[in-house]
Amino acid sequence: MQTRIRRRALAALALAAVFPAAALAQDAANWPARPVTLVIPYPPGGTSDVVGRQLAKRLQEELGQPFVAENKAGAATAIGATAVARAQKDGYTLLLSAGTTFTVVPHLNDKLQYKLADFEPVAAVCSVPFAFVVKKDFPAKTMQEFVAYAKAHPGKINNATNGQGSMVHLLGELVATGLDIKMAQVHYKGAAPATMDMIAGVVDSNVEALTSAVPNVNAGQYRALAVLSPERQPLMPNVPTFKELGHPEINGETWYAVFAPAGTPKPVVDKLNVALRKITTSASFREAMQKIGNEAKSSSPSELLELTQQQSRQWGDLIRRLNIKVD
Known part of the structure; x- marks a missing residue:
């Protein structure tokens, strides 16, 4: 009798483990099935806000569900980034981040409540020359x-x-x-x-x-x-690059990209990446970015991770070498 009870208990535990996993897989396959929040860690009205609302509108058109741009400004983007890091790992809360959130701020603030490992890189969106x-x-x-x-x-x-x-x-x-x-x-x-x-x-x-x-x-x-970009800018065609002037090391820009909380199902990240790459390689998005002085970009999740890590090393080295502090 006790052996039979034990077997039933083990079977129940096994089913309890299987069904949530199956439900999560089904949810990921159907994503998005409801509105998605795109957190912009800046106040309304700036370049980041323009980029975020452009993306939200185009993602809604591409994926068939509302994408709601929500401004969560403050603490050099840390408030918005922390909120997304702590969000459900289901693809319904995303971060439109500037590179500085991960490449600069962590080197200046040792009390941050987020880190790069708390996020899944999804795709680059645009760069700011x-x-x-x-x-x-x-x-x-x-x-x-x-x-x-x-x-x-x-x-x-x-x-x-x-x-x-x-x-x-x-x-x-x-x-x-x-x-x-x-x-x-x-x-x-x-x-x-x-x-x-x-x-x-x-x-x-x-x-x-x-x-x-x-x-x-x-x-x-x-x-x-x-x-400071590697090539001349179409909006300033007569202005040389530092590279042309013999200073290739003076090369710097910031960028915007979409990140999801770490642990977001891979099918969701992949589907979102495909949608973002379709949007950011379109002529209409490229023209919209050019109008505000930005350049449309696209990437795979791994390319975005590599870019973030490389620039974090670059700016971290400069910050340490010059002993830059913030109050």
Whole structure:
């Protein structure tokens, strides 16, 4: 009798283990069967918000369920990233992340409640190119002249950043170290005040996303001396790359990509990757990104993971070498 009871108990346990697994597999096969939340870890209105809402609309059209863009801003993207890391691993909560969430912030904050291992990389979406700009009456007209001026006046050039430890700060340091010059980094609370002081001529230079740089350069508010991307930018065709100028190591951009919580079923990740690659390789998405100064990108999950790890090493090395801290 006891043997029979034991066998029935073991059989019940086996069925209990099988049915949830079967149910999860069925849910993954039917994904998405209800609305999906795309968390944007930034406030409404910025470039990330535009990209996220473009994606949500196109994913809804592609996959037949609502994709709801939800802004969870704060703590240099940590609030939104932490929320997604703790979400159900079912594909119904996703993160639209800038690269800095995983490549910069972890090197500046040792109290984060998330890490890269808490996420499944899904696909890259777009990259954000940058240009090195100077105020309109700066004495140097070319990058060669700028370097000569900087070396003749060490530490006298005031270079604006979007804040201590921001990507723009790191790119400014990358330019300075790559050119072997000294610049005084002037930290602002965001891109808007830095741009306003560039226009006013209060600061001498800035590394600025093309989103902001193109209209202001075209309007004659300041001048672009070089771009930090590997190739010339279509929106600034006459501006050389640092690579052309003999500085291939001055190469930097940020990017946006979609991540899911770690443990999200592979069929869900694969289906989402296929949809995102279809969207991001379309002519309409490419044109939409070009209008805001971005470049459409696509990738496999493994390619996105490799990119994230490589850039994390790059920026981590720079942060440690220059002993960059945040308050």
